[in-house]
């Protein structure tokens with residue numbers, strides 16, 4: 112049973128003497144900002160926040176929580192939909208002051224501290240024409256994203272974030288700091304690549320870097336009335352797309368983009384977002400049939416610095432809104448699937464809701480399933496039903512729409528789910544994120560590294576699930 116009573120002052124003072132970073136208690140200036148996360152649906156109040164500056168701070172925080180029998184949560188970028196970065200009444204270990212990024216352009220590697228956001232890594236690595244494959248919103252945390260897998264615009268060419276991970280520095284539940292890599296603690300290294308924050312706190316990641324310069328990229332916006340034919344064309348197009356190209360279909364109300372006529376702003380549209388990693392002429396040639404298809408309402412296409420392109424969805428994904436989403440991996444984009452999507456998308460419960468269908472495959476699918484703890488590598492795509500709104504009074508209608516839509520899509524699902532897209536109410540789906548063999552191995556790793564389930568504010572793999 113974890114402690115509910117307040118932590119005594121003497122213990123707190125002792126902890127502060129051992130920290131380079133600072134501590135925040137409820138009522139302290141900065142406490143509310145530190146406990147706030149991307150999804151404002153989740154409002155929890157820790158008894159104590161430790162803002163770590165060093166790996167030693169993390170070790171001290173872990174030891175303190177163990178001594179005091181406190182629930183622990185770990186905040187990387189705070190972007191997770193389930194809000195596991197924050198706990199109620201326990202100790203939140205906040206890594207947001209651990210954001211150093213060190214690029215080694217000779218070795219083509221980058222060392223990234225556990226509190227970094229994706230944009231920080233892009234800014235540093237792009238100075239050398241290099242990049243780590245990661246997600247499509249630059250304010251997402253490297254840690255949570257990587258520990259669940261991490262896919263984005265260049266993953267079809269260069270793999271998931273975990274496929275580029277070389278080494279991790281990990282603080283375990285017993286307060287030790289160990290290295291995980293293919294050579295050191297290889298089983299732990301396997302588990303960190305897809306198994307989430309179950310085995311310890313990663314204070315530093317070392318990634319292999321890939322060559323990425325400017326990217327041929329952009330948005331093509333079609334009217335919603337073309338959705339059916341467009342999705343059919345898209346399905347056939349992506350079936351033969353090279354690994355350099357990644358396309359996402361997004362159905363939503365049109366944001367006020369300057370290249371769209373004003374009359375289109377706020378209208379229901381289908382946005383095709385794409386990124387080609389390679390030279391402009393090759394990208395333009397590959398995308399020519401797509402650009403020639405139908406009668407787009409507008410497009411904005413050209414060469415963009417990769418770090419800028421990585422920020423192109425930031426404006427639609429700011430923190431502070433209420434969010435709820437549900438997600439399926441898909442076998443294919445069948446006609447029956449399209450016919451199920453269209454009526455739900457035509458009936459979005461709030462103006463900022465969206466349906467996202469990212470293209471996967473390519474290099475992601477060529478890594479053997481048992482190489483890492485990430486499952487579902489063969490799925491060519493997934494669908495994320497993202498509802499987003501402002502007022503608590505609208506919770507019910509948004510959540511109901513997503514749940515009903517999700518149920519309707521079940522016949523098209525592989526049954527799997529991306530562990531980083533599992534919401535708060537869906538924790539029973541953690542099992543669905545893994546194959547049976549991977550699950551068994553993950554549970555036995557949990558038994559070895561965290562038998563007391565000290566790290567359970569995550570997509571939790573319980574040691575008791577061992578059989």
Ligand SMILES: Cc1cc2nc3c(=O)[nH]c(=O)nc-3n(C[C@H](O)[C@H](O)[C@H](O)COP(=O)(O)OP(=O)(O)OC[C@H]3O[C@@H](n4cnc5c(N)ncnc54)[C@H](O)[C@@H]3O)c2cc1C
Nearest residue numbers: 187188189190191246247252254255256261262308313569
């Ligand atoms: C707007 C938006 C866009 C997204 N786009 C993509 C995308 O393109 N591709 C993709 O793959 N995913 C995407 N995601 C999902 C994203 O990968 C997850 O939300 C991920 O968990 C975010 O990591 P974080 O560090 O920001 O989150 P946090 O909420 O801080 O942490 C998430 C989980 O990881 C644990 N954790 C955090 N840091 C550490 C650490 N250092 N050591 C151990 N455990 C830790 C936390 O305790 C928590 O359980 C997106 C999410 C959002 C909200």
